[in-house]
Amino acid sequence: MNTARKPFRPHASLLRVAAVVASLLSPCIASADPSPVTSIFKPLSAPAEMVYETSLLALLVCAGIFLVVGGLLAYAVIKFRAKPGDDQREPPQIYGSNQLELAWTVIPILIVFVLTLVTARTIADVQNAKLPDGALQVRVVGHQWWWEIIYPEHGVVTANELHIPVSSREQRRPTALKLESADVAHSFWVPQLAGKTDLIPNHANKMWVEPYATGTYLGNCAEFCGNQHAQMRIRVVVESPEDFAKWIADQKRPVVMDPVVRAGHDLFMRTACVNCHRVAGTVAVGVFGPDLTRLMTRATIAAGAAPNKTEHLRAWVRDPQTIKPGCLMPNMQLTAVEVDQIVSYLQTLK
Ligand code: HEC
Ligand SMILES: [Cu+2]
Known part of the structure; x- marks a missing residue:
C-alpha cells in the first residue's frame, strides 16, 4: 500500500x-x-x-x-x-x-x-527491503520457553516484551530483528506486524517490522518447541519515539539497592538464582534465565504465563512449576518467609 x-x-x-x-x-x-x-x-x-x-x-x-x-x-x-416418472435405469x-x-x-x-x-x-x-540508516537493531534469542531481547546499541537486555518506536509514512522508524536460538527451533510471529520467521540454532535469521500505530501487539512462538511452547508469548510495545527513548533511558539507569529489602537481596545473592539470572551491577550474572535487572517494568512474567503482580511473583518464586509445568526454572524449596523476602527485593528492580 x-x-x-x-x-x-x-x-x-x-x-x-x-x-x-x-x-x-x-x-x-x-x-x-x-x-x-x-x-x-x-x-x-x-x-x-x-x-x-x-x-x-x-x-x-x-x-x-x-x-x-x-x-x-x-x-x-x-x-x-430424479423426477417422478423418470426412467429409473442408469443413464448412459x-x-x-x-x-x-x-x-x-x-x-x-x-x-x-x-x-x-x-x-x-x-x-x-x-x-x-532496504531499511533506512539508523533503523533500530534488536537481537531476539529464543529460549525454552521465553524470549531474550537485546538492544546492542543501547546495552539493554530484557525479556518477553519488545519495546520499539512507531513509524510514520513521513518519518520511517523500522526495527531490524536478528533472530537466534539458544536451544531448539522457535518461530517469531506477531501477526499484525509481520509474517513468521524461524529462530534456528547456530544460524541467525533476520526480519523487520515497521508498525504504524502505537499499542501492544501480541504474538506467540509458532514452532513447536517443547511442552511449554504454548506459553512462549511475546508482547511488542510500540511507543512514540519520545516514550521509546524514555524507556531506553530508564532501562539504562544504574540499579540502586533499596536498604529496606537488604534481607531479600542478600538471600537472592547467595541462592542459585544468581547462576541463572542477571541483575546488572551485582554478582548475579547468570544468562540461562531472563535478565531481572528491570523485572518490574514488564507487564507479565514467564513469557505471558502470569501477570507481573505480587501474588503471581510469590507463586512463581515458591514453585514455578505450578504456573508453567516443565519450565526450566526448578522449585527452589524456599520457606514462605524467604519467598516474601526475595519477592520484596525483586519488586525494587524497576
Ligand atoms: C536453573 C536456573 C534457574 C534458577 C536457579 C532460577 N531461575 Fe528463575 N528462571 C529460570 C528460567 C529458565 C526462567 C524462564 C522460565 C520461562 O519463562 O519458561 C526463569 C524465570 C524467572 C522469573 C520470571 C522472569 C520474567 O521476566 O519472566 C523470575 C522472577 C525468576 N525466574 C526468579 C528467580 C529467583 C528469585 C530465583 C532464586 C530463588 C530463580 N529464579 C532461580 C531459571 C532459573
Ligand atoms: Cu518456542
Whole structure:
C-alpha cells in the first residue's frame, strides 16, 4: 500500500484489485475472526501489509474456484435430480473428454503459476527491503520457553516484551530483528506486524517490522518447541519515539539497592538464582534465565504465563512449576518467609 517503498511492482495492480474486493468483503472477514489482536486481517506494519495483500489474492482465487465448482455442482444436483416418472435405469455413461481434461489441467496450472509469481515477488520485496540508516537493531534469542531481547546499541537486555518506536509514512522508524536460538527451533510471529520467521540454532535469521500505530501487539512462538511452547508469548510495545527513548533511558539507569529489602537481596545473592539470572551491577550474572535487572517494568512474567503482580511473583518464586509445568526454572524449596523476602527485593528492580 505504501507505494514510495516499492517503486517497481508489476504485480501490485493485481494485489490492489484483491484489496478492493476484499475491502467489500471485510465486514464478513472481520466478524468471522474471534481474536482481532492477533489477526492477520488487521495488519498494522509494512511487512504484514504485504503478506496480507498476497493472502487476500490467494483467498479470493480460492473463493472464485469454490463458487464455480460449488455452483456447477448445485446446478447439476438440482437440474438433473430424479423426477417422478423418470426412467429409473442408469443413464448412459460417457468416458473421456479431451476438451474437459485439457481445461481442468491448464486452468489450475495457470492459477498456480500466477499465485507462485505473486508470492515469490512478495517474499523478495519483504526480504530485500532496504531499511533506512539508523533503523533500530534488536537481537531476539529464543529460549525454552521465553524470549531474550537485546538492544546492542543501547546495552539493554530484557525479556518477553519488545519495546520499539512507531513509524510514520513521513518519518520511517523500522526495527531490524536478528533472530537466534539458544536451544531448539522457535518461530517469531506477531501477526499484525509481520509474517513468521524461524529462530534456528547456530544460524541467525533476520526480519523487520515497521508498525504504524502505537499499542501492544501480541504474538506467540509458532514452532513447536517443547511442552511449554504454548506459553512462549511475546508482547511488542510500540511507543512514540519520545516514550521509546524514555524507556531506553530508564532501562539504562544504574540499579540502586533499596536498604529496606537488604534481607531479600542478600538471600537472592547467595541462592542459585544468581547462576541463572542477571541483575546488572551485582554478582548475579547468570544468562540461562531472563535478565531481572528491570523485572518490574514488564507487564507479565514467564513469557505471558502470569501477570507481573505480587501474588503471581510469590507463586512463581515458591514453585514455578505450578504456573508453567516443565519450565526450566526448578522449585527452589524456599520457606514462605524467604519467598516474601526475595519477592520484596525483586519488586525494587524497576
Ligand atoms: C536453573 C536456573 C534457574 C534458577 C536457579 C532460577 N531461575 Fe528463575 N528462571 C529460570 C528460567 C529458565 C526462567 C524462564 C522460565 C520461562 O519463562 O519458561 C526463569 C524465570 C524467572 C522469573 C520470571 C522472569 C520474567 O521476566 O519472566 C523470575 C522472577 C525468576 N525466574 C526468579 C528467580 C529467583 C528469585 C530465583 C532464586 C530463588 C530463580 N529464579 C532461580 C531459571 C532459573
Ligand atoms: Cu518456542
